Amino acid sequence: MNQSDIAGALPAPLGQRCSTAFFRLVGTPLGAVATIVVVAVTTLALLAPLIAPYDPVGISLDQKLLPPSLHHLMGTDQAGRDVFSRVLWGGRISLSISVLAAAIGVFCGVVLGVLAGFYGGSLLDHLIMRFMDFLASIPLLVWAIAMVGAIGVGPVNLGVVSIGNEGKIILLVGFLYTPSIARVAYGAALVEAQADYVRARRVQGAGSLTLMFDEILPNCLSPLIVQATIYISIGIVVEASLSFVGLGVQPPTASWGAMLSDAFNYVLSGEWWLPFFPGLAISISVIGINLLGDALRDLLDPRGQAGRVIV
């Protein structure tokens, strides 16, 4: 049996499957709407330096607390900063924190989950998965608050690198995401590890690492993509909550949560635009990402391997 004989029995290359999946995604109404919202939000955040009409941290005290107008689409805040510009720049921070936290969660979760699944039933499997069960049973938001609170909001110096508060949130939240990603990866890897194509590659002399991450992992991706999408949307809310209670992004840096924290002082005096627009940005992004998650679930994970997510 040579390479071309087995090629027909193998799934299509990953790149090709991804592009097919993308076209099927935007082919459904739900998927199309979700994709448009997510692409729009991401583009606005990425292009903030080009689009934002004002400096997000530029203080002008003669312009403070102005309601929305043509000059300031979303009004100005207590320091005369343009809320629209801050929402755009804040999106960069909020979205990068949530995307990077999800990335860390996926990376750690995949490594641990695939490892445990590949050696299913072994001591390593039990050690990893019991630890994951443990981590999964602690409430994310409370522990994120407690852990940031314990470390303190100032930068942490680790020799050459200094980790700011954004970095701490990313690492901690990513760490707390790990167990449920690991469970999903584990479930998929456990099944795939017994598949014929894996045995075939093993007989051909492929090493364990190759089998795990070259062969098994690409075939476990579907539920993982769905799970990662959901975690990005949760990350936005977690960042907002942490910043709102003063343990997240610190002033004067704009993030959606930090803006809501500032706005809190003006809720009773009726400056509605201060809390309204950052929260609207959060809601639109989260709705978009959640819909994308739903559409991806219908498409990639109809059996529902990716679990429900509880913050």
Added chain:
Amino acid sequence: MTEFILRRMVFSAVVLVVISILIFVMMRLIPGSPAVVAYGADVTKEQIQEFEHNHGLDQPVPLQYLRWISGVMLRGDFGKSFVTDRPISPEVAHAFSVTLELVVWGFGLTIGLAVPLGIISATRSGGLLDHVSRLFAVVGVSVPGFWLGLMLIVYGAVRLRWFPAGGIVPPSQGLFQHLWSLLLPALSLGIYYMAIISRMMRSTLLEALSQDYVRTARAMGLSPRRVLVYALKNALIPVVSVSAMAIGFMFGSAIVIEQVFDIGGISHSLLSAIFQRDYNTVQAVVLIITAIFVLSNMIADILYGCLNPKISFVRQR
């Protein structure tokens, strides 16, 4: 069955023990003596020694832990605050009762609205109300509860003046006013699970209604109401289980909601303790919330296992 429940309980107990160790060690790893927090930067060496001796901090950490955890388990005593030097338990207990009331309200509101909404949505599938409730399910899980709270204050309290702005009216000023002032916080706290439960109620009931036994019951001429009751019995199983989980979740998110509505519950205890670096109080609050979370998840699992006749307990793995 009993084996399953026992195993689940043992797991939760182990998790709680490990968590208590983790919290304790985490709080001891924080650099600097708590005496510096209590006395300020110009604390003398003698003061530090005396402070650490008074709070038992000069003992080895495992011994400190055993003392602490036995106090917690046997007497419900969480030790003394590093900052005020007063016992923690009475203050935390009071804060906890405030939060508990909010959670009970939020939970009642969630179930009271979400379950009927889901049932109507499923029985009139495709109707206007179904579309509205499905839209609500998408928006409800996405809108952060605390932002909803902020906007409810802006419109409901400041603009329309229907609700008191900020803070809770104490029960001594009238029970109705008290409960009315809790409505907006309860709504903000409940919105997330309201969306989840209504969506779940809808899908589980739709699934139940499409089963053979329902068709048989209909064919036998049972009234639609009786048929619905039969289907509901099965459809409610996952909903009950998720509702139990919702309680644990609500205690966690109450931290942010209470901050918005200026309610002096566990949120106030936790955050002020964090900012004052009063670690003894932090570890007490985190342990309590985590314990509630772990227990409510355990109850959710056990309920799901016990109520669902399809799950058999013949040697899983």
